[in-house]
Amino acid sequence: MSQWGSVSSLVKDVQTRKRTAKELVQQSLKTIKVNEDYKAIIATTEERALKRADEIDRQIAQGEDAGRLAGVPFIAKDNFLAFGADTTAASNILKGFDTPYQATAIERLEAEGAICVAKANLDAFAHGSSTENSDFFATHNPHDKTRVPGGSSGGSAAAVVLDMAPFALGTDTGGSIRLPAAFCGAVGYKPTYGLVSRYGVIAMASSTDVIGPLTRSVEDAALVLDVMAGKDEFDSTTIERGKEGYTDLAGNLKGKKIGLIKEYFDGLDEDVKKVIDAATIKLKKAGAEVVEVSMPSLPLALAVYYIICPAEVSSNLSRYDGQRFGFSAKDVKDIDESYKKSRSQGFGSEAKRRIMIGAYVLSSGYYDAYYKRAQTVRTKLINEFKEAFSNVDFLLGPTAPSTAFKIGQNTDDPLKMYLTDIMTVAVNLVGVPAISVPAGEISGLPVGLQLIAPQKKDRELLEMADKTEELLK
Amino acid sequence: MGKLTREDVLKLARLAKLELTDGEVEKFRGEISEILAYVEQLQKVEVDDLEPTYQVTGLKNVTREDEVKDYKTTPKDLLKNVPAAQDNQIKVKRVLA
Numbered sequence: 066m067s068q069w070g071s072v073s074s075l076v077k078d079v080q081t082r083k084r085t086a087k088e089l090v091q092q093s094l095k096t097i098k099v100n101e102d103y104k105a106i107i108a109t110t111e112e113r114a115l116k117r118a119d120e121i122d123r124q125i126a127q128g129e130d131a132g133r134l135a136g137v138p139f140i141a142k143d144n145f146l147a148f149g150a151d152t153t154a155a156s157n158i159l160k161g162f163d164t165p166y167q168a169t170a171i172e173r174l175e176a177e178g179a180i181c182v183a184k185a186n187l188d189a190f191a192h193g194s195s196t197e198n199s200d201f202f203a204t205h206n207p208h209d210k211t212r213v214p215g216g217s218s219g220g221s222a223a224a225v226v227l228d229m230a231p232f233a234l235g236t237d238t239g240g241s242i243r244l245p246a247a248f249c250g251a252v253g254y255k256p257t258y259g260l261v262s263r264y265g266v267i268a269m270a271s272s273t274d275v276i277g278p279l280t281r282s283v284e285d286a287a288l289v290l291d292v293m294a295g296k297d298e299f300d301s302t303t304i305e306r307g308k309e310g311y312t313d314l315a316g317n318l319k320g321k322k323i324g325l326i327k328e329y330f331d332g333l334d335e336d337v338k339k340v341i342d343a344a345t346i347k348l349k350k351a352g353a354e355v356v357e358v359s360m361p362s363l364p365l366a367l368a369v370y371y372i373i374c375p376a377e378v379s380s381n382l383s384r385y386d387g388q389r390f391g392f393s394a395k396d397v398k399d400i401d402e403s404y405k406k407s408r409s410q411g412f413g414s415e416a417k418r419r420i421m422i423g424a425y426v427l428s429s430g431y432y433d434a435y436y437k438r439a440q441t442v443r444t445k446l447i448n449e450f451k452e453a454f455s456n457v458d459f460l461l462g463p464t465a466p467s468t469a470f471k472i473g474q475n476t477d478d479p480l481k482m483y484l485t486d487i488m489t490v491a492v493n494l495v496g497v498p499a500i501s502v503p504a505g506e507i508s509g510l511p512v513g514l515q516l517i518a519p520q521k522k523d524r525e526l527l528e529m530a531d532k533t534e535e536l537l538k
Numbered sequence: 539m540g541k542l543t544r545e546d547v548l549k550l551a552r553l554a555k556l557e558l559t560d561g562e563v564e565k566f567r568g569e570i571s572e573i574l575a576y577v578e579q580l581q582k583v584e585v586d587d588l589e590p591t592y593q594v595t596g597l598k599n600v601t602r603e604d605e606v607k608d609y610k611t612t613p614k615d616l617l618k619n620v621p622a623a624q625d626n627q628i629k630v631k632r633v634l635a
Binding site: 162163165166257258259272298301302304362365368369371372379386387388389390391393397398399400401402403404405406408409412414417418420421422423424425428434435437438439440441442443444445447448479480483494495496520 | 547569577579594621
């Protein structure tokens, strides 16, 4: 049982002076300390967080409006630029980076009174599915310390499940919010591409990167999304927020048509299948219509992703050159040697691997065969999703093909590690919203159920997920 | 597409401004070859006359007025992470030999 309750109840307690923002921040910092050995956190922002808590308590004492998230502590994945601690993206090359400005997402949460208390661990630059690629240390799964929390937002997911804060922020490029949410037993929300500004978040693959919350309930995820969503003049890829906002979850399941994604059930692990089947039966009983939907190109999504993602990574990581910020190699004779030595010593294996694959698929002679071809198969995927959504309101499947695996199990085989994302990447390539909600357990390890909606149907998806969550409790 | 050669890997490293140890060259040669073999499956896909998609929400040429704004950030803030600076400028090593 969580020590926090819902985010809205916490805000009410702070606004009615039943509890102070300072107490909440201290409670959060204490829980982080007690659970240190899970290694979910890279650094706390203690001093600044306590100062902000005092400011919010003062506002409330003076009868001012302290905002819709007044006094609520949260944890940001360490690829968000935030004041109060270094921003490292869990990489050696950015160690010690002291940000001159904050991410729009952080600014919007702070404007409503939320307080960032810590920065969470991740696979360096968000490259990974287990948080083992962090250049600093691996994070442990809250349910079994010998297992991974999933990734790349593994620190954020573990932190929420360990009760370190009422919510956390993550980024999802190919599944990096939903997968750790599934492995740890949290709710993980991936919004429509462009709904939340990425200004001030360290870029991985810009055509699929999104920002979203990891929470203990769908209701909390909806509230956090509502505060962050909408156009930002600093991110030209942002879209208008929905007129209704994202917190009205009053509808019900009756008459909703849900498509089970055939390709995600073919050859699925029997135990995972049992958990998802049980959930489906409950949805039917609650009045939803469930049909099978086939999208024949889905099995190609991972191959498409592992061309597009490294291509964009190689471009986005070219800025780490040792000249303007980040690690800079000493004892070099000219700028070319400075570039090479800074990058070679600063980047970890996974970053180097992806940069080189990206350089390969973008190089002249291979561009058409790899990059352009991948972007064309992407169109095929988009068309198949459109076709599916002309028949159903939502799509349903597991979030991951298995439960959390052992630490070290896949580290020597990058391709096997990439396959962990097989059920999450298509959503990113197509730009639609998706959510992972806890659906049950296998031998004490959580299983996530994934729900997917058409672009910009974020409110409807959250409403549906809220009802599903209730049924699965 | 067969397995990458040692020279292929060194060329990629050169393009990416990376220096690799002999051990890294061998390791990446195997791993990158395996990943490229996996993505090879796309070559067989029927794409007919489909166009590639680079942007999924249909936005096009988003522009803004070119005007000066005060972001309350000082040159000192912006230069605090620079490895070497002098007179508010970034200092780099020799460019031409």
